[in-house]
Amino acid sequence: MDGIKRFVKENLQIILFVLCGLLVVSGILCFVFGAGSSEGALKVLFIILGITVILLGVALALLSFAFGSAEKANFFLYDQKLKSNIALDDLDFDLINKKMTFVMSKLTTSASKVWTENVFESDSDVFTDGDDRFVPLVAYKILYDLSQRGNEGVWNLYLMADSSIIDSIAAAIELNGDEELANAFRFLHENAAGSFDRTERFLADNKKYIQAKMVKYVKANIDRF
Numbered sequence: 001m002d003g004i005k006r007f008v009k010e011n012l013q014i015i016l017f018v019l020c021g022l023l024v025v026s027g028i029l030c031f032v033f034g035a036g037s038s039e040g041a042l043k044v045l046f047i048i049l050g051i052t053v054i055l056l057g058v059a060l061a062l063l064s065f066a067f068g069s070a071e072k073a074n075f076f077l078y079d080q081k082l083k084s085n086i087a088l089d090d091l092d093f094d095l096i097n098k099k100m101t102f103v104m105s106k107l108t109t110s111a112s113k114v115w116t117e118n119v120f121e122s123d124s125d126v127f128t129d130g131d132d133r134f135v136p137l138v139a140y141k142i143l144y145d146l147s148q149r150g151n152e153g154v155w156n157l158y159l160m161a162d163s164s165i166i167d168s169i170a171a172a173i174e175l176n177g178d179e180e181l182a183n184a185f186r187f188l189h190e191n192a193a194g195s196f197d198r199t200e201r202f203l204a205d206n207k208k209y210i211q212a213k214m215v216k217y218v219k220a221n222i223d224r225f
Contacts, residue, residue, distance in 0.1 A: 013214070015062050016061075016063055016129045018069055019057075019059075019060055021057070022057075023053050023057030023060060023126065024053075024054055024057035025052070026053050027049075027050045027051065027052070027054030027055075027056075027057060028048070028050065028054065028055030029106060030047075030050030030053060031050045032050075033050075036067070036148050043188045051213055054061055061118075072085075073085065074222065075099065075153050076091060076095065076096060076099055076218055076222065076225050077091060077222070077225075088219060088222060091215070091218065091219065091222075093212075093213065093214060096137075096214055096215060097141070097144070097211075097214070097219050099212075100137055100141045101141075102135070102143075103134055103138065103141075104119075104138070104141060104193070105124050106123045106124045106125065107124055107126055107138065108122065109121040111145055111154075112153070112154050112157055113114040114142050114145075114163050114165075115154070115157040115158050115160070115161040115164075115165065116157060116161070117165075118164065118168050119142075120135065120138070120168045120172060121168075124194050126138075133224045133225065134177065135172045135175055135219070136172055136176040136178075137214060137217060138172060138219055139169045139170075139172035139173045140173065140176075140210050140213055140217075141214070142212045143169070143173075143181075143185065143203060144207065144210050144211065144214070145173075145208045146158060146199075146203060147200075147203035147204060147206075147210070154178070155196040155199075155200070156196075158189075158196060158199070159192055159194065159195075159196055161189070163189075163190075166185070166186060166189045166190075167186065168187045169185065170182035176213065176217055178213060181206070181210075181213075184202065188202060190195065192199055
């Protein structure tokens with residue numbers, strides 16, 4: 001059902017054009033059939049029906065043009081205050097991070113739960129029907145948020161995280177072709193030996209790298225959002 005809704009939303013203009021064509025053709029057929037009818041009442045009925053259907057088709061055509069000319073709200077670019085999309089050049093990490101905080105709220109009730117449950121298997125509308133747009137971003141966001149954590153409790157949850165969760169995060173990063181970071185993340189967790197110091201230093205040293213990767217990914221895939 002979610003897949004159907006998304007398909008209709010993304011292809012609404014095309015759907016309206018197709019319906020417009022079908023209505024116009026149907027209206028013409030009714031008009032022609034009515035004009036060729038020998039019975040007066042039936043002729044008038046078909047002619048009126050044909051004209052009505054054609055006018056409905058024209059109305060749908062106008063609606064499809066209006067829909068096409070309207071600016072499509074982009075998840076990362078749309079500004080609620082301006083009620084329009086900002087320029088791509090104005091999109092920075094702070095805006096992306098804010099949007100991704102909202103995305104994470106759809107996946108888990110608490111930021112710390114990313115280390116106790118696999119958010120990539122979450123039953124939400126973020127990952128539906130093979131939609132992988134947000135997968136690398138979620139992984140980068142998890143690492144960025146971890147780099148910001150001073151809470152020892154969260155770090156301990158990271159240390160105790162199941163290897164399948166760590167591998168899912170790393171695999172998500174690899175979808176962006178970032179094997180180096182993914183492998184480093186796996187290695188640090190596997191060799192943590194009960195201490196998060198090395199991971200903490202690594203993420204602190206690579207925080208700007210993670211930010212840059214998120215910005216680059218969003219801008220490169222902006223039409224998908």
